[in-house]
Amino acid sequence: MLDTSVLLYDFEAVKNFQDNDVAIPITVLEELDSFKKGNSVTNLHAREFIRYLDSISDANMLQEWIPIDGRKSGRLKVISNGGDHVDANKVFGSKKNDHDILNAALRLRADNPEIRVILVSKDINLRLKARALNLEAEDYETVQVKNIDQLYKGKTELILEDPSVIAKLYEQGHLDPEDLMEDTPPLNHFYILKSHGSSALGWYNPNSRLIENIEMKNIFGIHPRNAEQHFAMHALMNPNVLLTTITGSAGTGKTLLALASALEQRSQFKQIYLARPIIPLSNRDIGFLPGDANAKIDPYMQPLWDNLSFIKNQFKENSKQYKKIDEMIQTDKLRIVPLAYIRGRSLSNVIFIVDEAQNLTPHEIKTIITRAGEKTKIVFTGDIFQIDTPYLDAQSNGLSYLVDRMHASPLYAHINLEKGERSELANIASKLL
DSSP: OBOHHHHHHOTTGGGGSTTSOEEEEHHHHHHHHHHSSSSSHHHHHHHHHHHHHHHHOOTTTTTSOEEGGGOSSOEEEEEOOOSSSOOHHHHTTSOOHHHHHHHHHHHHHHHOTTSOOEEEOSOHHHHHHHHHTTOEEEOOOTTSOSOGGGOOOSEEEEEOSOTHHHHHHHHHSEEOGGGTOSSOOOTTOEEEEEETTEEEEEEEETTTTEEEEOOOOOBTTBOOOSHHHHHHHHHHHOTTOOEEEEEEOTTSSHHHHHHHHHHHTGGGSSEEEEEOTTSOSSSGGGGGSSSSHHHHHHHHHHHHHHHHHHHHTTSOTTSHHHHHHHHHHHTTSEEEOOGGGGTTOOBOSEEEEESSGGGSOHHHHHHHHTTBOTTOEEEEEEOTTOOOSTTOOTTTSHHHHHHHHHTTOTTEEEEEEOSOOSOHHHHHHHHHO
16 A cells, blocks of 8 residues: 555556555545645656556546556555544544545455555654554655665775885876776776875776776865865766766765866856755745745755855955856856756756755656756765655665666766865764764
C-alpha cells in the first residue's frame, strides 16, 4: 500500500514493485487532488499519476484488481477506508488523513489474512504510527542510494613505497595507472599521492587513459587551500567535464569555487546562471514578498550574493576584475534566478550553478540536466546531510542519487570536500558543538 508522499516523490512508483499487488487508499486520491494545481514538481507528479490511473482504470476500480501495464502479475486497486477493525483515528485521538490511510491498510489486512500487507511511505511519522498498530511499514527505496556511507567521494589517497613514482609524475606530467594500482581507475577520479615526505595531486584522464599531474593555480582571485579544493577547481575548469557535483559541509568552499570558476570561464559561455532550490520549481512562494521577481528572490539568494561580494573584494574597486563583475550583472551576463524560470527552457552555451542541490528530488535533478543544450556546463553543490525538504534524506535526495548514478560517465566529475576553510572559529564550532 502506497501513501501520498510516495506518489508525490515518484509518480511511477506503482510500476516498481515487480509482481506484487499495489493498493492505493482512496484518501490518497483525495490528497493528490489537492496537489494537482500548480507548477511545482509535486503538482506535476500528482497530475501524472492521476492521468496514469485514469488510463488503466474502469468502473470496477474499487472492487477489482487492475493489471499494471497489462502484466500477468502485479495489480493495482483503490481501497476504501471503512470496516470493522481498529480505528486509527480513535487510537491516536484525532481525525487525520494519515489515520484514514492506516485504517485502509488495517482493513486490507483484515479482509485478506493470507497475504502480507506492507505500508510504503516517505513519511517517517506515518511509518512509526503504522508499527504502533502492528502494521508492517517501509520507506520507498527504489529511487534511493542503498549505502550512503559508501557513496562515491571522487578522490583516493595513495601511500607509495617508492618516492620515484612521484618524481616521475612531475617530470613526465603523467603516469600509467599500472604504476599505482591493478584495477582501472574511475573516470575523472582524483588522487593524492604521498611518499616519504613528498606528495603530488593527479587525476585519471578518460581520454588519455593516464593519471595526469594537477598543477596548482588560482582562479579569479580565489586560492585553493587544500587538495580537495584543487580537485574541485580542476573539475570545474575542465572543458570536457560538462556536469560537476561538489558535496561537503558548510564552509568547505563549494559555492565559492563554483562561482569563481564560472567567472574565470565567462568568455566561454553566453551567460552564467546561479540558482538555489529554496524556492520550489514554481513561483508560488515568492509572491508573499513585496517588489518585482528580482526583489522577491533576493532574500533566498543572499548566500549567492555574499559569495559574489567575497570574490569582488579580492580586487580593488577600480580594478578591471571588480568592474567586470558589476558589468556582468548589469548586462545580464550573470544572473541569479529561481529554478522555476528554467522549466520548459533549453539552456544553450551557459554555465548553470545550482546551490543547495541536496534539497532537490531525483526528478528535479533530471529536469534541470535535461534542459542543457549545446556547450552548457552544469554544476550542483550541496551538503547531502543537511536536508531542508520534507520526505527527503541523505539517501533519497537528488544530489546523492546523481553522484551514485553518474560517476561512470566521462562527462562527469565529482569531489567531496571534507575540510572546512571558512574560519578557525567555524571549524571549532563544527567539531565541538
